[in-house]
Amino acid sequence: MTTIAYKGGVIAYDSQITSGNTITYDDYQKCHEVNGVKFFMSGKTCDYTALQDAYFGGAVTREVDASAIVADGDRLWCVGAGVQEGFWKSPIMLESIYAIGSGADHAITAMDMGANAYEAVQMAAKRDTGTGGTIRAVIINEGMADAKTNAPGVTA
Numbered sequence: 001m002t003t004i005a006y007k008g009g010v011i012a013y014d015s016q017i018t019s020g021n022t023i024t025y026d027d028y029q030k031c032h033e034v035n036g037v038k039f040f041m042s043g044k045t046c047d048y049t050a051l052q053d054a055y056f057g058g059a060v061t062r063e064v065d066a067s068a069i070v071a072d073g074d075r076l077w078c079v080g081a082g083v084q085e086g087f088w089k090s091p092i093m094l095e096s097i098y099a100i101g102s103g104a105d106h107a108i109t110a111m112d113m114g115a116n117a118y119e120a121v122q123m124a125a126k127r128d129t130g131t132g133g134t135i136r137a138v139i140i141n142e143g144m145a146d147a148k149t150n151a152p153g154v155t156a
Contacts, residue, residue: 003103103128
């Protein structure tokens with residue numbers, strides 16, 4: 001599936017796409033910007049557009065097997081959608097740590113032990129078969145950005 005981690009103003013994510021137990025792509029861009037909003041996507045790639053459309057008010061007409069961490073202005077959200085519950089979004093406190101995807105538990109543990117978001121995704125990739133490929137990080141809040149985040153692929 002994937003691992004997306006947030007800590008200290010930085011979101012890090014992997015780039016691996018799988019189909020069952022097979023890695024089908026190892027350098028997929030899971031950060032999508034739509035109308036100035038950044039979506040860090042997890043789940044089935046075929047459902048990414050449906051979730052993004054729902055964020056902007058589109059109807060949810062089928063099950064959406066995707067979730068995302070969304071950076072919208074100075075706010076962070078975890079979002080998802082489904083036929084029963086419709087579109088939903090839950091706020092993420094900027095001072096907290098947060099992770100979604102199949103490697104989320106590994107990433108949260110790593111961050112609890114002092115890792116930054118980038119390092120947490122690296123550590124999750126060691127144990128989670130759905131996490132791998134190129135790891136990228138985006139600074140979403142310059143004022144909170146972890147001073148330790150000097151990893152390759154970190155962009156503002």
